Amino acid sequence: MLKVFIHDVRAEDNIIVTCSVNEMQKESTMTTDIHTHLGSERMSIHNVTEHDLPEQVDILLNRMDTFGIRHAVLTPIEPSISTKLYAEASRINPERIHYACSINPRPLDDAQKLLKEYVNDHTVALVLDDKMYHPEDPSIDKLVDQAIEYELPIYFHSDQMSAATLALVDRLSTIYPTGKFIVLHMGGLFGFPQVLPLITRDNVFCEISVTLVRLVESPLRMFLEAMIQEIGVSKLIFGSEHHSEYPDIMAALNMINLNIESSRLIRQQNAWQLLKLDYC
Numbered sequence: 433m434l435k436v437f438i439h440d441v442r443a444e445d446n447i448i449v450t451c452s453v454n455e456m457q458k459e460s461t462m463t464t465d466i467h468t469h470l471g472s473e474r475m476s477i478h479n480v481t482e483h484d485l486p487e488q489v490d491i492l493l494n495r496m497d498t499f500g501i502r503h504a505v506l507t508p509i510e511p512s513i514s515t516k517l518y519a520e521a522s523r524i525n526p527e528r529i530h531y532a533c534s535i536n537p538r539p540l541d542d543a544q545k546l547l548k549e550y551v552n553d554h555t556v557a558l559v560l561d562d563k564m565y566h567p568e569d570p571s572i573d574k575l576v577d578q579a580i581e582y583e584l585p586i587y588f589h590s591d592q593m594s595a596a597t598l599a600l601v602d603r604l605s606t607i608y609p610t611g612k613f614i615v616l617h618m619g620g621l622f623g624f625p626q627v628l629p630l631i632t633r634d635n636v637f638c639e640i641s642v643t644l645v646r647l648v649e650s651p652l653r654m655f656l657e658a659m660i661q662e663i664g665v666s667k668l669i670f671g672s673e674h675h676s677e678y679p680d681i682m683a684a685l686n687m688i689n690l691n692i693e694s695s696r697l698i699r700q701q702n703a704w705q706l707l708k709l710d711y712c
């Protein structure tokens with residue numbers, strides 16, 4: 433098999449990583465990264481300002497080019513990572529950079545008005561981060577109801593899926609069979625086994641950033657293998673969290689020995705279907 437070597441200077445530790453990208457990945461330049469944040473390093477994602485936006489978008493686009501990634505969805509987390517900032521970033525290169533919106537569900541009238549504005553401004557998803565709401569707050573249901581009317585997928589962003597957030601995903605995915613609910617970071621290393629029963633539902637999906645890399649090296653890998661055997665890869669979606677993670681995620685995907693078609697589903701087609709974007 434043809435091997436292509438990419439030398440990647442890792443911003444966070446200034447070391448040079450040599451990563452092999454096999455023919456399968458090199459052939460395709462159409463991967464979609466459905467969840468990423470701007471920042472020179474992963475630890476500085478909260479420090480990006482309007483002033484350095486063009487430079488940060490440029491850094492991201494360069495990394496995307498290196499790793500064969502055509503599209504990325506910037507994922508804000510209000511109030512520390514502003515939706516307006518990411519909307520502005522997407523305007524720099526609207527063909528390749530897209531944005532989700534993060535909205536505080538209270539007061540509800542304001543939240544609904546803001547959601548409508550972002551939809552008119554071409555946002556591609558609604559992000560719910562567990563630091564921003566109480567999972568039993570009825571405002572969440574009303575905001576999600578409106579987002580589903582607009583056919584927006586719902587992202588659940590958390591480091592480790594809590595029992596309360598898990599119950600929220602369970603409730604919303606039951607109430608809204610036509611919704612698309614995406615658990616980012618696969619729910620975390622220890623959250624993933626809890627998320628698994630929900631992934632068997634037609635409307636619940638898992639984005640692989642951060643956790644896949646840990647999972648493939650962990651005894652919990654058996655949960656991933658069982659899932660792939662049982663339901664295939666249609667519920668796994670490529671995401672990165674940060675562009676510095678691209679080499680590790682590509683390596684982790686290689687470690688689970690996917691055939692070309694399965695790899696294509698995770699990196700391209702599943703995302704296209706969820707985001708309803710015509711990337712072909």
Ligand SMILES: [Zn+2]
Pocket residue numbers: 467468469507589673
């Ligand atoms: Zn994130």
